[in-house]
Amino acid sequence: MQPLEFKFMQEFLLRKIGLALNNDKQYLIKSRMTRLLREHGLDDVNALSRTIRQKPDGDLARQVLDAMTTNETLFFRDQYPFDALRDLIFPELTAAKGAHGKINVWSAASSTGQEACSIAMTASESVPGPGRVHILGTDFSVKAVAAASKGVYSQMEVQRGLPIKQLVRFFEQDGNRWNVRPELKKMMRFAHANLVEDQLVSTVRRHGPFDVVFCRNVLIYFTPEERAKVVDRIARSMQKGGYFVSGATETPEGNVSRWEQVLFKGKRLWKLL
Ligand SMILES: C[S@@+](CC[C@H](N)C(=O)[O-])C[C@H]1O[C@@H](n2cnc3c(N)ncnc32)[C@H](O)[C@@H]1O
Structure with a gap:
């Protein structure tokens, strides 16, 4: 990922949902965005980043945030x-x-x-x-x-x-x-x-x-x-x-x-x- 775009994504995730992503977590963005890239016909995560930079409150931006959250849960967790x-x-x-x-x-x-x-x-x-x-x-x-x-x-x-x-x-x-x-x-x-x-x-x-x-x-x-x-x-x-x-x-x-x-x-x- 281009450093500028990764930096933007880090700041975006932190500001919008408080997700603190370390510098070694680029792979996480790439792996979580695969489906969205396909659905929106975007070439790569840099293109995605540029798109949401223009519309940080748009539908695609929300989908990106949604895809970055971990929804893992279960019944009676920890009891x-x-x-x-x-x-x-x-x-x-x-x-x-x-x-x-x-x-x-x-x-x-x-x-x-x-x-x-x-x-x-x-x-x-x-x-x-x-x-x-x-x-x-x-x-x-x-x-x-x-x-x-x-x-x-x-x-x-x-x-x-x-x-x-x-x-x-x-x-x-x-x-x-x-x-x-x-x-x-x-x-x-x-x-x-x-x-x-x-x-x-x-x-x-x-x-x-x-x-x-x-x-x-x-x-x-x-x-x-x-x-x-x-x-x-x-x-x-x-x-x-x-x-x-x-x-x-x-x-x-x-x-x-x-x-x-x-x-x-x-x-x-x-x-x-
Ligand atoms: C790992 S799940 C935990 C679910 C449940 N509390 C449990 O312990 O099984 C974390 C949840 O936090 C939500 N989440 C992450 N950031 C959030 C935020 N800024 N505001 C509200 N919910 C958030 C995610 O969407 C996800 O569903």
């Missing part, structure tokens, strides 16, 4: 966050809010929805009073949000992390696909939102304030400065005393908020003070 919801967080919130109080949960960077579904299943099985738990899933990827909203999973997807008991209870088979049943679907909403934009706070405001936020396996892609800003935006959307659940190797940083570390089965969760 302990869902055990923590069942055994610690939901009981605490239910006691604090009484029998009918609303509980708002946000899956920030929800990808294709498996995380939100796992939260919904856990709530269904452990929170008394159906309809109290409202789950918002957001992601930058328009494709991922569309898939999550559909709530249709392949055999391969349901085989990743979903126990047979929950599969049978919460999903309906339709040929070789599995549809999320309406009782689960109505607990979830999905929307497009960019974690690195200040606008994030107003985009999610009407679904909050949040008692629990899952923001997992996305903070790792950001620079420390950007990570701190994202966490502060999330904190501004949360209820005091609410829980922040990060990925197993991630920690919240930030200066507008203070977090109390809570250990659950030796794993760290974070409580907003």
